[in-house]
Amino acid sequence: xxxxxxxxxxxxxxxxxxxxxxxxxxxxxxxxxxxxxxxxxxxxxxxxxxxxxxxxxxxxxxxxxxxxxxxxxxxxxxxxxxxxxxxxxxxxxxxxxxxxxxxxxxxxxxxxxxxxxxxxxxxxxxxxxxxxxxxxxxxxxxxxxxxxxxxxxx
Numbered sequence: 540x541x542x543x544x545x546x547x548x549x550x551x552x553x554x555x556x557x558x559x560x561x562x563x564x565x566x567x568x569x570x571x572x573x574x575x576x577x578x579x580x581x582x583x584x585x586x587x588x589x590x591x592x593x594x595x596x597x598x599x600x601x602x603x604x605x606x607x608x609x610x611x612x613x614x615x616x617x618x619x620x621x622x623x624x625x626x627x628x629x630x631x632x633x634x635x636x637x638x639x640x641x642x643x644x645x646x647x648x649x650x651x652x653x654x655x656x657x658x659x660x661x662x663x664x665x666x667x668x669x670x671x672x673x674x675x676x677x678x679x680x681x682x683x684x685x686x687x688x689x690x691x692x693x
Contacts, residue, residue, distance in 0.1 A: 540605075543569070543615060544578070546597040554580035555593050557601060557609075578609065 544557040557578040561569045578601070593599075598615040 540603055542601045542603055544599050544601045546593045546595055546599060547577070548595045549580065552580065555595075556580055557599065559601075560598075578603075578607070 541563040542559050543561045544559050547556050547558050548554070549556055559572050559576040559578065561571045564570050598619065599612050600615045600618055601612050602610040604610050
């Protein structure tokens with residue numbers, strides 16, 4: 540599972556740990572990790588030569604196995620810049636997204652009301668059609684009755 544982490548240096552040992560900040564839930568969905576959650580120094584040390592390029596405060600993308608073993612690690616700078624370029628440079632802010640979600644919900648409610656109104660009108664039209672058919676049959680029977688009476692009286 541992919542995680543965003545920050546490299547931190549332990550004060551007492553001077554060794555690096557990775558503080559997990561968020562994890563990828565789906566392709567475009569990330570979940571912030573609220574509680575303190577770190578990968579211990581022993582696991583970070585297993586990175587070998589790659590651990591030497593780590594510096595305190597560095598943001599990294601870490602792929603963890605289900606057993607929380609580090610499968611891969613990379614500097615998150617290009618990933619963060621891509622996010623800035625894709626979302627923040629075009630004015631997509633959390634406020635903008637909330638407003639869009641509200642507008643979408645209002646449209647959904649409006650469409651639901653319009654659909655209900657169309658269904659009601661459809662039922663009214665169907666009821667009127669049935670009334671017209673009943674009247675047509677009644678008039679037809681009346682005419683047949685009148686023709687039969689004319690035939691009897693002639």
